[in-house]
Amino acid sequence: VIVDENSHLMGAIGIAILAKNKENKVYDLNVKNIKFETKGKECMGCANHCDVVHIFKNGKHIDSFGNKCPKGSKI
Numbered sequence: 238v239i240v241d242e243n244s245h246l247m248g249a250i251g252i253a254i255l256a257k258n259k260e261n262k263v264y265d266l267n268v269k270n271i272k273f274e275t276k277g278k279e280c281m282g283c284a285n286h287c288d289v290v291h292i293f294k295n296g297k298h299i300d301s302f303g304n305k306c307p308k309g310s311k312i
Contacts, residue, residue, distance in 0.1 A: 271295060282308030 274293040279286055289309045292300045298312055 280304060280309040282306065282311075285309075 272295050274296075275290055276293070277288060277290045280289045283306055285305045287304045287306075287309045289301055289303045291298055291312060292302075301309065301312075303309065
């Protein structure tokens, strides 16, 4: 399976790739005191004009999806 590094990961394949790459990391599933926020924007970096969604965890940008080129992943 080949996944483009600039596109978002999907479903079981995506979580398997993440698990493989983070095998020594400890995960805590307690999300009670974590603030997640999403902000959407239309990227004007190229002719695609992608609708990009940025995800923030406690104010820190953790991921973006919806972009069709590397320019859309920038905030």
